[in-house]
Amino acid sequence: MKISNFRRYALTRESGKVGHEGVRELKEESVIMHPFEGDGTEIPAAPVGAVPKKKGKLMARLWRERYLYLLLLPGLAYFIVYRYVPMLGNVIAFQDFSPFQGFLHSDWVGFAHFRKIFGDPEVVRVLGNTLLLSMLQIVFAFPIPILLTIMLNELRSEKYKRMLQSILYLPHFLSWVVVIGIATIFLKTEGLVNEVLHALFGAEPTAFLQEPGWFMPLLVLEVIWKEAGWGTIMFLAALSGINPSLYEAAVVDGASRWRQIWHITLPGLRSTIVILFILRLGTVLDSGFEQVFLMLNPFTMDIGNVLDTFVYYKGIQQADFSFGTAVGLFKSVVGLLLILGANKLAKKYGDQGVF
């Protein structure tokens, strides 16, 4: 019994590996896998044994797999309690939730809170801030890792490349508190940046952190400083899947460096760029709560308050649970729709997509 079960399992896994040829190749060379790949292509367990018709058979199977279920249980409990029950908890967006009455006894108000989202000028402004910030991040921060990857790929010295990588990855592992702490120290009116600007140009000191006009550029610069290096990892992994003989052939054909980048390197990055772009689109309404929250101060609240921080101030600090939840749910649903839409579009235009 057990043996046959294992054999079936082995067979399932074998067949599960039949995927898109190119992707498969890339995956093996680079070891790095995309989160969804390999799951999306997986083939269901063998139909005959996997779905027992009789209750007795199912019970027998569950009994056989009891130890595996024991291993599954703590993790599953986590997902149910802290990931899925809160999803159901979103029903309070349709209630006038009061902690004293609980989920079950609060009054139902239908879509009233959602109507309020678009009727409230503050929310509309916050939504605008969120979209503006995301647009700036996508235009200025998203392409940087791609550029960095191409530059690193052009280096001849492996040793220098590795040294640079270990330096460029470092900021990713710092907390946002530390990064913004450093920014605060550097950007104070009496900080280093103002000191240098004064020494070079005789500029008057600027209170960068209190200046609304500097708020979003600073957020983008911080993200670039912290994540640009780390962002190259996915792209470098994709490049390691390119067959070096392509470059050799291009050199024989007399292709210049730029033509090699254009015709070999960039196409090699294409599917990774598309996948990361789709995932990024799914998060256009996420601004990175910690970073924005830590950067906000009374002077920048008008330009800097985004949906994430708004939900915190409204829902937690002012205990307006239902309205905060409605805004959060709106955010999640839009994110889901965007990711599904972008995925569909990518597939339509011949790319792999995420799932």
Added chain:
Amino acid sequence: MRHKGTLSGRLTDGLNVVLLGLLALLMLLPFYYIFVVSFVDAKEFSSSELILWPKNWVSDAYAYILSSKEFIRSMGVTIYVTALGTLVNLVLTATMAYAITRNIWGQRFYVFLVLFTFIFSAGMIPTYLIVKETGLIDSYWSLILPAAINPFNLIVMRQFFMGIPDELNEAAVIDGANDLQIFAKIILPLSKPAIAAFGLFYAVLNWNTYFGAILYLNDPTKWTVQVVLRQLVILNDQDTLASAARDAALAGELPPSETIGMAAILLATLPILAVYPFLQKHFAKGVMLGSVKG
């Protein structure tokens, strides 16, 4: 050995080397500056000169921080939460990842449950209410349980387990081992390097956690080091380290608040810098992708 030869090719190469070097410098300079300035004395700090190297090294700022109960306590809290949290992270992630590697009943459904959380999240407030309902407000478990599994790490660990040859399993079954024994005696020992890597990544996440602390901990005596750091450096609240401030005021030697902030940043980052070389060892192995989201 590509594009060798031409002058313009070599020029572009040189430019590329220099440009990347400058970028790397941009990552390191803030640390250098903070390190150097955290060691200058009050007199030099208040002079208008640019500080490139301290005239005389003093460790007043460090002595000040380390004499404060608040900072030491927050470090203790953070070490505790990081150690316990990482243990919970690893146990839950490894057991579940292995279970959904095997062809158990409902396997595809469990994988779907995990993947769905990538594209749809419950949102801050319902999660907050659940944490509250489960009685975790002002408990250190509020920092640990709601983040017990990083779904990304779970999927990557599952991919890793799937790479272990089945023959080992089959041999163990023939020897009469049950699934728990297979997991503990075959799978885990084979996965030691991977588990260590995931442990490091989880530890960094736990050390850096800030969001949970401000959401779920109201009691200042339970603050983690990141919260204390924010009070001290970003909000410039000198009462944060009240006990040290009292002593220093009595002795009449309060270091400049800036040097205190810089020293605090370095002390709070030291553990990260210490494990960084080990983290780096795993970059090439593809196990690091779990942290992309975090």
